[in-house]
Amino acid sequence: MNLRVTPGEPLRLMSVHAHPDDESSKGAATLAKYVAEGVDVLVVTCTGGERGDVLNPAMDRPGVRENLAGIRRAEMAAAREILGVRQRFLGFTDSGLPAAGEPLPEDCFAVTPQEEAAGRLVALIREFRPHVVVTYDETGGYPHPDHVRTHQVTVAAFEAAGDPGRFPGAGEPWRPAKLYYHGALSKAWFRTMHDALTARGLDSAMHAVLAEFPDDAPEPEFTTRVPCAEYFAVRDRALLAHATQIDPDGGFMLHDRDVEREVWPTEDYRLARSRVEVVLPEDDLFAGLRTCEPGQGRGPAPASTTGW
Numbered sequence: 033m034n035l036r037v038t039p040g041e042p043l044r045l046m047s048v049h050a051h052p053d054d055e056s057s058k059g060a061a062t063l064a065k066y067v068a069e070g071v072d073v074l075v076v077t078c079t080g081g082e083r084g085d086v087l088n089p090a091m092d093r094p095g096v097r098e099n100l101a102g103i104r105r106a107e108m109a110a111a112r113e114i115l116g117v118r119q120r121f122l123g124f125t126d127s128g129l130p131a132a133g134e135p136l137p138e139d140c141f142a143v144t145p146q147e148e149a150a151g152r153l154v155a156l157i158r159e160f161r162p163h164v165v166v167t168y169d170e171t172g173g174y175p176h177p178d179h180v181r182t183h184q185v186t187v188a189a190f191e192a193a194g195d196p197g198r199f200p201g202a203g204e205p206w207r208p209a210k211l212y213y214h215g216a217l218s219k220a221w222f223r224t225m226h227d228a229l230t231a232r233g234l235d236s237a238m239h240a241v242l243a244e245f246p247d248d249a250p251e252p253e254f255t256t257r258v259p260c261a262e263y264f265a266v267r268d269r270a271l272l273a274h275a276t277q278i279d280p281d282g283g284f285m286l287h288d289r290d291v292e293r294e295v296w297p298t299e300d301y302r303l304a305r306s307r308v309e310v311v312l313p314e315d316d317l318f319a320g321l322r323t324c325e326p327g328q329g330r331g332p333a334p335a336s337t338t339g340w
């Protein structure tokens with residue numbers, strides 16, 4: 033099967049996340065960059081984030097917690113507009129982050145049978161027909177049960193979507209060419225940013241985060257670094273649209289953006305599966321797929337006719 037893209041066909045990227053806000057905190061500048069190049073980008077959000085906390089003190093007020101599901105849908109819609117992407121919910125319920133020893137809620141995503149969840153994602157893959165799929169690595173990026181589940185479900189759906197024997201009622205088989213895992217917010221990123229800020233005499237609030245990484249935390253192995261510094265401002269606007277989740281005066285919003293653009297101007301990925309020939313390292317998620325035709329991500333794409 034020739035997996036290179038048909039000349040004239042727009043490239044398509046699917047980014048699968050656990051909760052609203054994850055698309056803006058992991059790989060958002062990459063999404064905005066590809067949108068600007070004419071790539072058709074679909075964010076899939078597995079859950080509604082219903083059991084999330086309110087992490088912005090200014091939003092921790094009466095009426096917010098009680099209506100969190102609706103508020104997070106509205107925040108997601110605002111972030112979607114800012115990033116210029118399409119977005120779909122997969123329709124599962126947030127598992128929350130139970131304390132050690134606490135059981136998971138019975139209705140939640142993390143206890144949904146993997147086959148059922150993968151079936152829904154297979155149907156979306158067959159409908160949208162992405163060339164590239166991005167999700168978390170096997171650790172989930174951090175140990176939230178929905179993030180680990182998102183990884184498992186996405187890998188299962190990536191494998192099954194092209195197999196006519198699997199989920200026969202879920203649309204025409206489609207084989208995405210590449211699967212990537214995010215390398216966002218790695219220990220290397222925090223250490224590099226901390227050192228750069230300190231060397232410039234700027235305050236770094238990253239001591240505490242760095243101290244949380246175990247000394248023997250494995251160094252990330254990035255295969256693919258996508259230059260996207262000119263879209264960090266779009267990323268930041270999308271993040272702030274998730275007002276219940278992002279404190280504009282804390283955490284990730286604090287560090288100097290000029291320093292970040294200078295010392296870490298990329299978002300980073302690990303290529304997990306490829307059905308096309310690749311040469312590593314890469315700087316483009318679509319490396320090996322482009323046919324150098326207009327409308328394939330290096331210029332404006334023709335209007336989509338798929339109804340997305």
Ligand SMILES: [Zn+2]
Pocket residue numbers: 050051054176179
């Ligand atoms: Zn999340």
